Amino acid sequence: PLPMPATILLAATGTVSSALVFSVLPVPSPGGIATWPLGMSTVVFTFMCVRGRTLAAWIGLACMIATATFWTYATGQGIGPGLSLSLVNAAPVLMSTFFAFTLRPLAGSIYLLRAMSLQRSAEQAASAAALEERDAQLDRLDSLARPLLERIATGEVLEAGERRAGVLLEARLRDGLRAPALQDPQVVEAADAARRRGVDVVMLDDHGLDGVPPDEQARLRRAVADELDSVSHGSVTVRVLPPGRRALVTILVRGDSVRRIELGKASQG
Structure with a gap:
């Protein structure tokens, strides 16, 4: 979801931009692109819905509608023209709300599955690395210790040099650990x-x-x-x-x- 400071600023765009533009429009309004803040602010509100700030988007839309209605009422046109100019913008916001409540949970599930997949891949990589290290250590142990172990397994008495080699080998293996x-x-x-x-x-x-x-x-x-x-x-x-x-x-x-x-x-x- 959008951070709250950005949410507040975006929700206020409809009211602020409409008030600034309507304050210099002639009466009656020429319509068309003269009322561009209504459509452009609606784009912002739909974006807010997609980004998880649906309630704030509807509050911004309501304030924008109220601004347009107040302007037409204050200029002697009645509330009807203001409502007709601004209420039509509720349709895209409603569509975005539907999108937010149906597809955002699905997107959240996809992100969760992706995170689980990444974690599983990391665990598999760690297990593979551990097995590889174990095999390397076993190969090292086999190359270092097997000759002496096979000599001990014969049951013959070890010579002094062989016993000394065994002591040195034990110390070397201990250092490795x-x-x-x-x-x-x-x-x-x-x-x-x-x-x-x-x-x-x-x-x-x-x-x-x-x-x-x-x-x-x-x-x-x-x-x-x-x-x-x-x-x-x-x-x-x-x-x-x-x-x-x-x-x-x-x-x-x-x-x-x-x-x-x-x-x-x-x-x-």
Whole structure:
């Protein structure tokens, strides 16, 4: 429906325009295009009916008829000429009223069905994306874990190197679940290399990188990988902070000393 301020202004067009034009017409009225405000205002009223403001359109029409009738009465012509000039315009408004009460509900149903269809399409797209992501993760898990799982399934005693590989694989899979934003090849390789050196690496993702430009994300991941490469012992905790924090990523290194590195600015997210 039309906004109420626009509705009030449109409803007043018939009265205002008729009063302005009739005030300068000779008596008796020449008719024809001299009374153009009546027909043009009727067009506005029919538009208002279509836009869901039927009552306001009829009020505007009634005021316009009253204006025309008052003019003919005040100029000594009686009320008959005013009614004959203006009442004919009720027919288009009546037709528009019928249209509004019959077709607008149907149009509302069409819009509702369209919205439901869009929502259903969005749900189907989300489900398809979820299935695609699940399949991708299953393929990744299969390529990473199947060889070691098949080796374990043989029942033979694992060698020290194989047990160490299992520990590293478990940590890598855990990182994929807890820190998806840091699953970049250079970060993954740096974390694996650090763990082989005996460094305890923990990575966490609280979604502070969501919405950060790709080039800035790449720069931050390179910085994380460089820091992991520089640590030879102790522990490293890499955390992507929640949105709204002062920094985007923090790195806590515990070794001979404890140091905390902050990367990025929250305003960039």
